[in-house]
Amino acid sequence: MTDQEIIQGLIARDNRVTEEFFFVKCRPLFYSIMKLVFDYEVEYDEMINELYVYLMEDDASKLRDFQYRSSVYQWLKILAIRFFIKKRTRLIEDNSQETPYDGREQLAASEADTSAEGDLERLFNMMPTKRYVYVIRQLIIVDKEPEQLAKEMNITTANLYNIKRRAMLQLTRIALNDIKKYGKHK
Amino acid sequence: MANINNISDELLAAYLEGNTNEAETLEVLNALKVDPELQETLDIALKVEDETAQTTDLPAMQIAALSDENICAVRCEMFILHRRGIPYDEEWLLNTARRKDWLKPEGTPLYCLGYLLAYSGLLVNRKYDSTIDDIQQALAMDNDVVVGVDREKLYAEAVDLEDLTNHAVVVTHIEKDSITIFDPYEEPYISNIPLSDFLNAWKESHHYMIQILQSVEEYEPHPVNVDKIPLDGNLEELQEAIAENAHDVWAEARIKEGWTYGEKRDDTNKKHPDLVPYTALPDSEKEYDRIMAFNTIKLVKKLGFDIVKRNDKET
Numbered sequence: 022m023t024d025q026e027i028i029q030g031l032i033a034r035d036n037r038v039t040e041e042f043f044f045v046k047c048r049p050l051f052y053s054i055m056k057l058v059f060d061y062e063v064e065y066d067e068m069i070n071e072l073y074v075y076l077m078e079d080d081a082s083k084l085r086d087f088q089y090r091s092s093v094y095q096w097l098k099i100l101a102i103r104f105f106i107k108k109r110t111r112l113i114e115d116n117s118q119e120t121p122y123d124g125r126e127q128l129a130a131s132e133a134d135t136s137a138e139g140d141l142e143r144l145f146n147m148m149p150t151k152r153y154v155y156v157i158r159q160l161i162i163v164d165k166e167p168e169q170l171a172k173e174m175n176i177t178t179a180n181l182y183n184i185k186r187r188a189m190l191q192l193t194r195i196a197l198n199d200i201k202k203y204g205k206h207k
Numbered sequence: 208m209a210n211i212n213n214i215s216d217e218l219l220a221a222y223l224e225g226n227t228n229e230a231e232t233l234e235v236l237n238a239l240k241v242d243p244e245l246q247e248t249l250d251i252a253l254k255v256e257d258e259t260a261q262t263t264d265l266p267a268m269q270i271a272a273l274s275d276e277n278i279c280a281v282r283c284e285m286f287i288l289h290r291r292g293i294p295y296d297e298e299w300l301l302n303t304a305r306r307k308d309w310l311k312p313e314g315t316p317l318y319c320l321g322y323l324l325a326y327s328g329l330l331v332n333r334k335y336d337s338t339i340d341d342i343q344q345a346l347a348m349d350n351d352v353v354v355g356v357d358r359e360k361l362y363a364e365a366v367d368l369e370d371l372t373n374h375a376v377v378v379t380h381i382e383k384d385s386i387t388i389f390d391p392y393e394e395p396y397i398s399n400i401p402l403s404d405f406l407n408a409w410k411e412s413h414h415y416m417i418q419i420l421q422s423v424e425e426y427e428p429h430p431v432n433v434d435k436i437p438l439d440g441n442l443e444e445l446q447e448a449i450a451e452n453a454h455d456v457w458a459e460a461r462i463k464e465g466w467t468y469g470e471k472r473d474d475t476n477k478k479h480p481d482l483v484p485y486t487a488l489p490d491s492e493k494e495y496d497r498i499m500a501f502n503t504i505k506l507v508k509k510l511g512f513d514i515v516k517r518n519d520k521e522t
Contacts, residue, residue: 045515049437050255057251083216090227091220099223100216102251106244141233162229180369185225187370190256193223193249196236200246 024093032081043073047094051101058105072104147195153188160185214238214245223252278310280353280375282391284323287351287377287419293327317355318510320375321417330420334429337416339406343381351419352378355412361390361404372412433505441516442504449500450493451485458482 022030022042030038051069076083076097087096145154159165171181214235221227222235239245281304288295300323304310309319321331334341337354345352358374379397380387386405389397420426438446461482469478481492488496507514 041515045439048439052437052439053255054251057254086217088217090217091224095224096217096220098252098255099220099248102248102255103216103244106247106251141236144236157225160225161227161232164228176369182225184369186223189223189225190253194253196239197246197250197253200240 024089027093028084028087028089031076032084034077039073042093043076043097044069047097047101050094050098054098054101054105058102058109068105068108071108072101075104076100144192144195144199147199148188148191150188150191153184153191156181156184156188157192214242219245219248223249279391280320281310281323283353283375283377283389284321286389286391287324287329287353288327290351291329293329295327316510317372317412317415320353320355320415321419324417324419330423330426331417332420332426332429333415333417335413335415335431337414339381339402341418342378342416345416345418346378346381348425349421350425353417353419354378354409355415356405356408357411358390358392358408360408360411361388361400362393363404370411372415378416430502431506431509433502433509436505436508438501438504438508442514445504445514446497446500449503450496453499454481454485454488454492454496 022038027038027042029035031043048069051072052065055063055065055068083100087093145157148154156170159170160167167178167181167185171178174181176184218227218231219235222232227235239249278301281301285295285297285300301310303326304323307322309322318333321333325331342352342354353375355372356374356376357371361374361376374390374392376391377389378386379389381402382399384402385399386402387397387399388405458481461479464477466477466479466482468480468482469476470480472479481488485493485496504514
């Protein structure tokens, strides 16, 4: 199934697509996330059903708004992580009142650090795999077309996408370690 | 889902796949510093990636068998046959490997490495998560050793653009800081390379090695470690069904051979206490079948296959 077929199938509440993709293929993913989010036993199936209801609420507006900027699987992973974190927060609170995240004082990222470009260079310097840095630079900073870069690197575009994905994971890991090490979060 | 920095789920997912532009990438990284929930979200996303990496399919040598230029596994096996003085016909070996689907168009699964040697009557033992000590011990017993590697990582001058297992080499000797290998594609074929380069190249195959034994006494079982393979609920249901069926298959074969039930095992008179329905087996015997079933299901998943339950109406 293509991502388009998955999204359209989910929106249309197609039983086959919903079952195969959401409840079967993504099931191990949801289990992994829940095990990491909750440090106690939860009703996995119940949680997954709640996630499905959340995904489909407002006439499946989340699915309808999806712009295919990532794979559906990656998007659903992020959506599920955030959903379960919020669910955990709600469960911890005595009342079932939703955590007022949306009403929180907005922390403007721009106020947090105005030297973001310099930080990115610093993170690049900390990345052990220099070809990952090269790929991020070319694709994200220089905005080079993937097909062109793949040709220059004498690899297939599919390989380049794989390298790019690994590169972003390494960058994120370095960034998170940096924050943990130096306690930059406020 | 809304969050304090308005980094949408899709933007974050796009970032993780490298599909954001410079401004968006900086926006995510900047938000990361001030948003503990975003930190936790990405932290979990990375851990899920790590778990996925541990539970993903065992690597295949992806470039093998596309053409006659990509038959490193077969050439390694020929090298061993040659070393052991076993006559072989190259064309026959290649045709056999293709006919038996050990050489596939999309690549040779690592678990097919060594099948030709076994087919030629040699004792092949395979193992993931091996160590240099394992190789040393095997060589000390005059066993042959073939390993799966990322070829480009073997040679400092090679450009390594992708982390994957794409090659097989035979290990012939180990020194303290270096290792001698037979590489069917790298003249002079037998060369000495730094141990650190070898280890770096070898790790991509989950330290996979096959060991060609000299005698059955040397056999030490090394089941694939499937501890971290998660099983869905519906697959756990399968465990009992497989365990029971395995018992029935075993019992049927025994009965066909003339065995009957007996309170104590008696090989001379072909009596066996386990020739009873599965439900009547002692728990210790059931547990044996269950563990076998459990590990079999997990191995199927680890080898890259999915087990999907059909809709009830189709069964």
